[in-house]
Amino acid sequence: MDQSGRDRLFTDAMARFGPALARMARGYEADPDLRRDLEQDMQVALWRSFANFDGRCSLSTWVWRVAHNRATSHMLAHRRRNARGWTSIEDVDLATDAPSPFDATESDRAMALILSIIDRLDPPDRQILLLYLEGIASAEIGEVTGVSPDSVTTKIHRFKTMLTRRFAPGGAV
Amino acid sequence: MTDFSDDARLHGLWQGGDAVLAPLPLDEIKRRAARFGDIVQRRNRREYIAAAIVLAGFSLYAIILPGALLKIGSLLVIVGVLVVVWQLARRTSRPDPDAEAADVRAFYRARLVREEHMLARVGLWYLAPLLPGLLTFMAGEAILLGRTDALGLTLFLVLPLLLFGGIWLLNHRAAAMLRARIDRIDRAAKPGDSE
Numbered sequence: 001m002d003q004s005g006r007d008r009l010f011t012d013a014m015a016r017f018g019p020a021l022a023r024m025a026r027g028y029e030a031d032p033d034l035r036r037d038l039e040q041d042m043q044v045a046l047w048r049s050f051a052n053f054d055g056r057c058s059l060s061t062w063v064w065r066v067a068h069n070r071a072t073s074h075m076l077a078h079r080r081r082n083a084r085g086w087t088s089i090e091d092v093d094l095a096t097d098a099p100s101p102f103d104a105t106e107s108d109r110a111m112a113l114i115l116s117i118i119d120r121l122d123p124p125d126r127q128i129l130l131l132y133l134e135g136i137a138s139a140e141i142g143e144v145t146g147v148s149p150d151s152v153t154t155k156i157h158r159f160k161t162m163l164t165r166r167f168a169p170g171g172a173v
Numbered sequence: 174m175t176d177f178s179d180d181a182r183l184h185g186l187w188q189g190g191d192a193v194l195a196p197l198p199l200d201e202i203k204r205r206a207a208r209f210g211d212i213v214q215r216r217n218r219r220e221y222i223a224a225a226i227v228l229a230g231f232s233l234y235a236i237i238l239p240g241a242l243l244k245i246g247s248l249l250v251i252v253g254v255l256v257v258v259w260q261l262a263r264r265t266s267r268p269d270p271d272a273e274a275a276d277v278r279a280f281y282r283a284r285l286v287r288e289e290h291m292l293a294r295v296g297l298w299y300l301a302p303l304l305p306g307l308l309t310f311m312a313g314e315a316i317l318l319g320r321t322d323a324l325g326l327t328l329f330l331v332l333p334l335l336l337f338g339g340i341w342l343l344n345h346r347a348a349a350m351l352r353a354r355i356d357r358i359d360r361a362a363k364p365g366d367s368e
Binding site for chain 1: 178180183184186187188189190192193194195196197199202203205206272273274275276277278279280281284288354357358361
């Protein structure tokens with residue numbers, strides 16, 4: 001693809017997916033400064049990748065793959081800060097370290113709980129849940145992540161069950 | 174009470190925030206993209222600086238220290254460090270920009286496999302090249318200080334070996350953890366297996 005086509009595709013992708021990429025970065029990096037670095041790295045990765053974009057998959061699938069893969073590299077590069085390590089969603093246990101409700105509003109509590117679960121997950125499961133939260137259909141999540149749609153559905157179900165149980169008064173996973 | 178079973182409400186909650194991506198100017202993106210090949214070089218810079226310090230130190234030892242064993246040991250350490258630096262450069266090749274468009278599972282698995290290979294073979298490419306020089310140098314030091322008794326040999330030869338053994342074990346443990354993670358990814362990808 002020529003330079004102007006690449007620039008046009010990149011501008012289009014930023015217009016369509018910019019806010020979603022910012023939310024995605026929040027699911028990968030809690031530190032604001034490092035998150036800004038990640039957002040910038042994702043933009044550079046996307047622009048570079050469009051040199052090879054041939055339309056074999058949709059623009060959204062391409063954008064999600066490149067952005068998530070760059071975020072995975074970011075996770076691996078900064079993994080020493082994550083002393084607990086990551087796990088699959090089936091092994092997440094929030095009983096001891098879920099955010100305390102205190103006086104936060106219900107939606108703040110819910111968002112904190114969502115982020116606390118996502119923060120524990122290894123890249124494949126993290127990507128599935130972040131794409132689900134963006135409203136991406138299971139079939140496309142499967143295409144982006146390389147996981148079967150059935151497995152995607154199961155993991156999303158587990159995620160919602162965990163949220164419901166933990167959010168219930170006195171509840172724990 | 175938030176209803177987490179309702180997909181639309183959950184999506185609304187996630188997307189309702191004020192997340193905004195600060196756009197980089199296109200010129201800046203192109204400037205950074207042109208530097209992409211430097212990423213690995215920057216990552217390895219610390220190792221290269223450490224290697225340069227070791228090389229300078231043992232070059233000096235080879236010149237000023239007395240005794241054949243200390244001089245030969247110093248030269249062997251220098252050769253060993255050069256082998257390690259070469260292996261580091263070879264094993265951390267330039268990132269493949271095409272790989273980032275692969276599906277996420279394949280990309281993550283490939284990264285883990287590459288790291289697992291490096292850790293599992295650390296004895297071969299990192300420890301073994303340094304060992305002959307280190308042992309020769311330490312033997313020379315034991316002789317120079319007149320510590321060829323059992324305690325002296327333990328201090329000068331066995332302790333460094335134990336240190337290397339510890340490094341080898343730690344790396345193998347890390348490699349085993351990565352292998353478990355790779356196995357989990359493979360299990361999750363099996364058709365019809367929804368875990």
